[in-house]
Amino acid sequence: MSLFVALLGGVIGGITWMLLDIMNLGIDLIWAYIPVHIDFIFYPLVICAFGGLVIGLYTKRFGPYPHEMSEIMVEVKAGNKVPYDNLPVVAVAALLPLVFGGSIGPEAGLTGVIVGLCFWFSDRFKFIFAEVEELAQIGMAATIGVIFGSPLFAFVNQIEDEKKPTVIPKNTKILMYFVGIMGGFGALNLLSGIFGGGMGLGRFPAIENVAGGEWLAAIPLALIGVAFGMLYYVFQRLIKVAVSPLKRYTVLKAIIGGIILGGAGMLLPYTMFAGEHQMTMVMDSWESMGFAVLLLTGILKLFIGNICAQMGWRGGNIFPTIFSGVVIGYACALMLPIDPIFCVAVVTAALTATVMRKPMAVILLLLICFPINGIIPMTIGAVIGGAIPLPKWRKLETE
Template sequence: MRFTTRRRALVLQKQVNDSLRFNPFVFSRLFFLWVLIGVAGGILAGGYWIVLEHLLEWLEGVQGLLVVPLMMGAGLLAGLIIHKLGDPGEMDLIVNNIRFKGGQLDPHNNPSMILSSLLCIASGGSAGPEAPLVQVVGSTGTWLAQKFRLRGEDLRSLTIAGMAAAFTALFGAPLGGSLFALEILHHRHVVEYYQALIPAFVASCSSYVIFVLITHTGLGPTWVFPLYTPSSINDFFFAILYALAGTAAGWLFIFTVRQCRRGFRKVRLPIYWQLAVGGLLIGIVAYLVPLSRYFGHDQLNELLHDSFSVQFLLVLLVAKVLAIAFTVTSGWRGGFIIPLFFVGAVVGLLINSLFPDQNLPLIMISCMAAINACVTRTPISTTILLATLTGFHSIVPIMFASLTGFFLAPKTPLINAQLGVEEHEE
């Protein structure tokens, strides 16, 4: 019996050694799965983006008072889709599934997520496509893992790789998208997901190439910022100072979202009526302040190219915070990362209007970094994403601003699933 067991062990060892001789490289078959989910993510994100652009071109012609019934109707229709096809959940559910359910995301509700989010975003909701695509591509990673009978960390890593592929396709930053997919899961648990870093990076690179080929988007920055010229080491301290304003805006946003969330919970309407009410509120805000409509991808360039009074910037700041809060809490589908960058840019312009002759690009980038790090608790990936999106060549001031927003964030995060087990117990 012992001889048989030993013989089997020797045979197994020989097979392993033979396979290593046959493949002298670091990569294994899992590498091709990471590439595959990246390609799938690029195709899904590219197709989604093209459809979204066409819908935006069609619906952005609706202006003035007609915006209110349009958005109310879009909310009602999106709610009916969710009611009939199933509720795909929000970012809290995604984070919880990655952390506590072995990294499995359910792909069955993807049709509901795709259709409802397209309606919500295209009609003018203040939420972007990153969150819906994270769910769709991440769950596709789970599906692939199950088809190839992966278990444990391999399954979780492929799911996270799908999430990273979605982030990267939309942000155009493979490294930033990879880190964001890990960091959003909770800063205290990043080490747990370190094994997923390389899969996420490989999938992100693949996704980025495919997305660019499909959409023909440029490889340069998304937002054309004024040229930043570092003056002295004092810029780092100014970045911290400006970040305080961005962090304050983050606190304001979190407070507003929590109040709106309590309000919708008290009402307890069916999902379709809740989204219709949300559409009514967002539509009223968009009618009163048209620049607050949509998720800010194109509107941020308008901020950079036009001049605005202090009074208008204050109104726009309040309107955008309310629009995002109504969008997020009423059940409208979409993510708030790009909208938060928009809010940060408004805060930066407001500071520059109140205290002119300052370093405008430094002010804006600091406020944008601080508010996103404060709300999402992702200081590392926020730094890399912003540097890529804005073409900001000096990354150190962004680091200082991101860390400021992160360490001055509320103890209880906006994304409840980011709470650690010990914090839940408290």
């Protein structure tokens, strides 16, 4: 069983690398190669509107894919089977919004593909292993670990709210999680090392100065992060209500979403795309960007992410949320005489934990980009962000 799970993890890593590579090729073609040969000021607006047309027509033909990662996790943990007869359809649906500049992450689409693949495996090997019914959960953990480059985050994210009894004994299943995650992680790193590609968040330098000023600012900074996390939910609610009259107009809705995305991208380019590559650029230029641009970029990123989700540009929200926390944290750093990395760590952890509701998983995820001496400020932010309750109307929606 361990060997089987390790091989499955390797297959997951290879497929994830392939899909991410296709995504990067598409982005380079549309957003790097073609603009060099076409000098047109409204290029983002036109391309995003065209992307909305393509996404709308594709959705109308095949249905609303991909499903959100949280929806897939609920289905898998409830013991429901995810269909696998339409995996190419899900893969294309996942790539289209990303290639056309959507402010979303790839985790939703890739998770849908991999979980479907795991159910395909389970149906064909159940005569050998009784435990393969739980391959989907192991495969989901491996996919998340591969996408975010964080095996520990994938592990904790998968088991943090796992309460249902499992066929595999608990200790054995923990081992299977690690075997599958490391198999996928190893395959992706091997392929990325040979051929390039993959994803990954930028790496912040070490926090150089932690004194009384930093600790005094920690809780207020965490509350700032929480406030912007709550703003995410406000945007989500308002946009959902505003878009409800367009529910039947799948193509029109996607085109309008593309126009809003492209218009925002013309004003503030970092509001487009998932945000992992843009985060590295912000690290190098945040001081010259200024407070207003940083703050506006962070707020608009939260808004555009919800626009994409509600307008049919479906995908994940983890990468864009982290990016928003980073730019808002840098905006705060411009106004406070404290270490900027400390500032960014607290705000990012608080905002991300407010949205994800999993403090421990957030800390482990952010450790891939923040230095080890940032673990205490991140813990302060994540614990406060995860502890403050959601708005009452949001709780009613999730129940």
